[in-house]
Amino acid sequence: MHMNRREFLQLLAVAAASGMALDSKSALAGKAPANFYDVPRHGNVSFMHFTDCHAQLMPVWFREPNVNLGIGSANGKAPHLVGRHLLKKFGIKPGSAEAHAFTYLDFTEAAKVYGKVGGFAHLKTLVDKIRAQRPGALLLDGGDTWQGSATSLWTNAQDMVDACIALGVNIMTPHWESTFGAERVMEIVNGDFKKAGIDFVAQNVVTNDFGDQVFKPYVMKEMNGVKVAIIGQAFPYTPIANPRWMVPDWSFGIRDDGMQKWVDDARANGAKVVIVLSHNGMDVDLKMAGRVTGIDAIFGGHTHDGVPQPVKIRNAKGVTLVTNAGSNGKFLGVMDFDVRGGKIQSYQYRLLPVFSNLLPADPAMDALITKVRAPYEDKLSEKLAVTDDFLYRRGNFNGTWDQLLVDALMEVKGADAAFSPGFRWGTTLLPGDAITMERLMDQTAITYPQTTLTEMTGETIKSIMEDVADNLFNTDPYYQQGGDMVRVGGIEYTINPTKKIGQRISNMTLKGKPVDANTVYKVAGWAPVGEGAQGEPVWDVVAAYLRDKKVIKGLKLNEPRIVGIGKSNLGIADYRGGLS
Amino acid sequence: MNALRRNVLKGAAGAGTVAIAVAAGLLKPTQAMAAWNKSAFEAKNVGDAMKGLGVAGPADSKEITIKAPDIAENGAVVPVEVTSSIAGTTSIAILAEKNATPLVGTYNMAGGTQGYISTRIKMGQTSLVRAVVNAGGKSYTAAKEVKVTIGGCGG
Numbered sequence: 001m002h003m004n005r006r007e008f009l010q011l012l013a014v015a016a017a018s019g020m021a022l023d024s025k026s027a028l029a030g031k032a033p034a035n036f037y038d039v040p041r042h043g044n045v046s047f048m049h050f051t052d053c054h055a056q057l058m059p060v061w062f063r064e065p066n067v068n069l070g071i072g073s074a075n076g077k078a079p080h081l082v083g084r085h086l087l088k089k090f091g092i093k094p095g096s097a098e099a100h101a102f103t104y105l106d107f108t109e110a111a112k113v114y115g116k117v118g119g120f121a122h123l124k125t126l127v128d129k130i131r132a133q134r135p136g137a138l139l140l141d142g143g144d145t146w147q148g149s150a151t152s153l154w155t156n157a158q159d160m161v162d163a164c165i166a167l168g169v170n171i172m173t174p175h176w177e178s179t180f181g182a183e184r185v186m187e188i189v190n191g192d193f194k195k196a197g198i199d200f201v202a203q204n205v206v207t208n209d210f211g212d213q214v215f216k217p218y219v220m221k222e223m224n225g226v227k228v229a230i231i232g233q234a235f236p237y238t239p240i241a242n243p244r245w246m247v248p249d250w251s252f253g254i255r256d257d258g259m260q261k262w263v264d265d266a267r268a269n270g271a272k273v274v275i276v277l278s279h280n281g282m283d284v285d286l287k288m289a290g291r292v293t294g295i296d297a298i299f300g301g302h303t304h305d306g307v308p309q310p311v312k313i314r315n316a317k318g319v320t321l322v323t324n325a326g327s328n329g330k331f332l333g334v335m336d337f338d339v340r341g342g343k344i345q346s347y348q349y350r351l352l353p354v355f356s357n358l359l360p361a362d363p364a365m366d367a368l369i370t371k372v373r374a375p376y377e378d379k380l381s382e383k384l385a386v387t388d389d390f391l392y393r394r395g396n397f398n399g400t401w402d403q404l405l406v407d408a409l410m411e412v413k414g415a416d417a418a419f420s421p422g423f424r425w426g427t428t429l430l431p432g433d434a435i436t437m438e439r440l441m442d443q444t445a446i447t448y449p450q451t452t453l454t455e456m457t458g459e460t461i462k463s464i465m466e467d468v469a470d471n472l473f474n475t476d477p478y479y480q481q482g483g484d485m486v487r488v489g490g491i492e493y494t495i496n497p498t499k500k501i502g503q504r505i506s507n508m509t510l511k512g513k514p515v516d517a518n519t520v521y522k523v524a525g526w527a528p529v530g531e532g533a534q535g536e537p538v539w540d541v542v543a544a545y546l547r548d549k550k551v552i553k554g555l556k557l558n559e560p561r562i563v564g565i566g567k568s569n570l571g572i573a574d575y576r577g578g579l580s
Numbered sequence: 581m582n583a584l585r586r587n588v589l590k591g592a593a594g595a596g597t598v599a600i601a602v603a604a605g606l607l608k609p610t611q612a613m614a615a616w617n618k619s620a621f622e623a624k625n626v627g628d629a630m631k632g633l634g635v636a637g638p639a640d641s642k643e644i645t646i647k648a649p650d651i652a653e654n655g656a657v658v659p660v661e662v663t664s665s666i667a668g669t670t671s672i673a674i675l676a677e678k679n680a681t682p683l684v685g686t687y688n689m690a691g692g693t694q695g696y697i698s699t700r701i702k703m704g705q706t707s708l709v710r711a712v713v714n715a716g717g718k719s720y721t722a723a724k725e726v727k728v729t730i731g732g733c734g735g
Contacts (some may be wrong), residue, residue, distance in 0.1 A: 191702045239653040251659075253649050421732060467730045478650045479727055501706070529732040 011567075020071075036358055042348035044224045045273055046137035047132055048124065051301030052327035054148025054176075054425040054493040055160050056442075057369045058371040059116035059356035061428040062106045062328040064306060066101035066466060069571040072285075072475035078323055079282045079305030080571040090308040099332065100354030102306050104574075108430050117331025118354050120163050121361035121369060126332055126361070127168060134336070136223040138170045140230065142301035142325065143279045147176035147427045150441035151372055156180060159372040161188055163194040166368055166467055171219060173202050175235035175279045176300060179447045182247045189215065193325055197452030199279065201232025203262045204255040214250055217262045220269060226339045228242040231259065235302055237481045243448055245531040254478055256291055272342055275299060281482035282307070282324040287420065288418055289313035289320035296344055297321040297335060302425045302482045304394065306331055308351050321397030323349065324418060329423065330354055380438040384546035387435055388553035393426035393443065396472065397485050397495075397562075397577065401426055401443050403555050405538070406489025406524075408545035413453045416510060417461065417491045422484030424466065435546055440539055444526075450535035451526045459517040461491065462505055470501040488522075489558060491515060496564035507561070601728050605675030626675060626710070628685040633673055635712055635719045641666060644711050644722035655728040657700045658709075666715040672697050677723075678707035703728050 070080025083088050083103050092098045100110040101117070102534030133139050140369065141164060146157035164172070172193075177185055189200040203217035218231035237255045239247055259276070266274050273296050278285050281435050282304040289298055293315050313320050325333040336348045373380065393399035397429040426443040429435065456464075470482040485495075492505040508515035515521070526538040546552070558578030567579055620632025630636070647661040662672050672695060673686040684701045695713065704710075705725060710723040 237651055237653075240651055240729060244731075251653060253653070257647075464730060470727075471729060476650075480727075481651070481729075499646075527732060529671060 011392070018214055020037045036355075037352065039130065039334055039350055040135045042336035043346065045226050045228060045337040045339050046134040046223070047275065047299065047333075047335045048127060048137060049140045049142060049277075049299040049323070049333035049335065050324050050329065050331065051279075051299070051325045051331040051521050052144040052240070052304055052425065053118065054144055054147060054327060054442075055152035055157075056118055056149060056329045056427065057120045057151065057159065057443075058331070059119035060328055060442075061111055062102050062117060062330050062481070063394060063428045064087040064102060066104045066574050067396040067572045068301075068305070069396055069473070069497055069565065071473045072398025074283055074286075074387055074477070076570045078311055079303065079307050080365075082571055085570040085573070086308075092308065093205055097355065098353065100310070102308060102354075104392075105429075106495070107392075108533060111430060112301070112427075113358035114355055116341070117356060119356045119361070120167060120329065121363075121366040122356040122359040123166055123329055123332065123354050124362035125359045126352065130200055130334055131168070138221060138223070138228075139168050140275075140277045140299055141169045141172040142277055143173050143175045143177060143235070144301065144327075144425070145172070145177070147179060147447075148238060148442065150438055150445055151376055152553060153441070153445040153447070154376060156184060156373065159369075161192050162372070163190065163365070163368060164200065166365055170221075171201060171230050171232070171277060173199070173232035173234050173277045173279055175238060175280075176242070178234075178238050178247045178250075179242050181246065181447075183252060191418070199230075201230060202234035203231055203258050204236060205234050205252055206251050206440065208249050208251050211251075218266055220266065220271060226272050227270045228273040228275065229263075229271035230275045230277055231262050231266065231274055232296075233259065235279040235281075235282055241483065241529075243529045244532065246447070254280070254288070258332075259288065259292045262293075262479040263292060267294055272339055273337055273344060278302075279398060281477075281480065283480060284475035284482070285322045285324070286311060286313055287477045290315050292320075293317035295320045296337070297323065299333060300324045301327075301336070306351065310347075310349050321347065325349070325351060325504060326445070328376040328427065331494060349558075350542045370494050380436065380441075382437040383434045383545050384437060384440060385435045385550050385552055387429055388431055388551060389555050390431050391429040391433075391552075393428075393433075394424055395484065396422075398487050398557055398559050399426075400555050400557055401429075402487035403489070403557050405443065405526075405542060405551060406487055406540045406558075407555070409451065409524040409526070410489050412541050412545055413451065414522065415453060415490070415525040416521040418489035418524040419464070420487040420489070420525070421527050422472070422486050424482075424484055435552065437539075437543065440542055440546070444537075444539045444542070444566070446527060448527055448529070448533065449537040449539065450528055450533045450539050451524065451541050452528055452533065452535050453522060453524050455520045456515060458515040458519050458521065460506070461515065461521065461523065462508060462517070463567065465493070465505045466501050469495060469497070471505045473497040473504065474501075492558060492560070493564060494561040496540075499565040611663060612669070613675060617686065620686070622681060623683060624681060625675050628646055629681075630712070632683070633686065633712065635673075635714075637723040638663040638712055638719035641713070641720035641722055642716050644713055646711055646724040647707060647726055648709055648726050651723075651727045651729055654706075655703045658703050658726060659700050660697070660709055661698045662713075664711075664713045664715070664720075665697065666713055668716045668719055669693075669695030669713055671714045673712040674699070674701060675710040675712065676703050676707050677700055677710055678705050678727075679703060713717060 197218040197373035202215045205214045276298040285300040304327035305324040310321035393401040409418040468486040624628035645663045675682040708723040
């Protein structure tokens, strides 16, 4: 195999020499070192991969987590490394542009230096540049592309469909796409995508009645004379994590046996390179790579892990590379294979941060985005409040953005406590930024936005928290759903992630008093997965709260006390909730 | 999330139901009815259900494969397939261990029939799904955990 680490370090050296250090004047001025994105081609078979952009067409801020715990055998290994632990593992220089892209460290200061990330007009420039050096390279979209912004919700995903066609996506697999409903998904797959030649693949989605494939399980392509197969793996727990009634006739699941069958089928049909485009989440991908044989690489998403280099997993017949390409349009993965004599000789992988200041906007894509946004500009730009606090979401237990949501829900609904789902999407705001309607929609834009107020006993509240914690911390990745812990407003608690379901949550208190198992509490929430839920959309509730407050400051982040993981876990740093 | 939770909890109080999808001819309904095993089907725990089936200390067997989801998409209809490659399999029973009445179904195989059944079962909560196979006068078992969760909050 190739010396990827050495090449990666070389890239960093080039970046540093080009004036990309933190205090760089050229970076401050937004001047691109011309060679930052020069990635020499390696071999003859290349893929580009982006995932979980969550419909962010414009450049955004996005802070990576300081809490991303790995449980059991995942402890201390990628992707469960945060901050300096991640930099050390991958040899990234602290204070560099990459350090800013891959970690939360000094986020607000570094964000001002390096500017925003992502944006489809900038991504388009990078995709075209990479593609120009790699004739025939395929662009793979790992899903969670149609959901996450105001404009995607308001256009019924059409803005993202049009942008992906213009970007030059070749192949896609879904997750949140399904929350637009089965009918809308099929309309796009058989309409816009078919016309544009985009393949929508998912081996693990079958009909509920007869188990027939709903989508093509895989596609075969030829690149520079080499046959390559790309197998799709949709998010396995779509009908559980999201409303089942939106895809009533489809069954998902992990389906290792189906995956093995299609890998073997692709090999039998002459594929020399077999790729899985996956929305499993990285822990599930790592386990699958050890069980299914014959896959060269799994390009993964869902868990939003920006992992600089692939993890190599050995299985009964060889090695499978597992990648995860972050979220919010922040990264583009570039995988090159040198295929000779019917097999892969070596590979080269880069997960390139998309710094919008360093990549000029593609004029055609820019025009498309401007046109899409035009009818909504007034609504999007409504200034609801200003934040003095740093607002972010990502992290296993809570983020300041979620704290703001649960505070608003409790106050507006008159609730004792509030739950907000542990979503991993949602952009970041720097202190002093305006909270516009667009930024609020970044946190809330879903097709089941109803707010609820429910009377629950203390016992029920605990059982819900235990259930969600098990989805996050089960030692077997196949029982994990890939979201973060439900955000809890009003109730303080202690968690031991290493215990089993029913025994992780303890010391629950509300206003200093123990939560009583038999007492009934009023609990506010949003995003109910059951059909027929009624309630004001969450963005209206929170917008009213923000207009009233005008300035957000002094948010008190309710983070649990964590026990049982020790003080030196590599998946947690700068944690204020208490740790032992 | 909350409405679903209630449904899940309601399900926990209900008995396991049987929806049979066995290829025609493998199972004789009249015979099955005649053989209705009241004490086994109404047993409130795994031990009593096993006793009702006349099974004591079945041996763990790797020749029994249970195909079921790791996490149920809908606890009311969980697809379960059991394959027994033990020679001379004469019956397969399925138990959802934490259901109020764990025994979900028993299937008798005519001589020479492949030891395979496919069905959908109702599960009130996360539990082991256990298969008990009789073959050559001996009993064998295997189990797989199926998680039933409240859903929501993912991704």
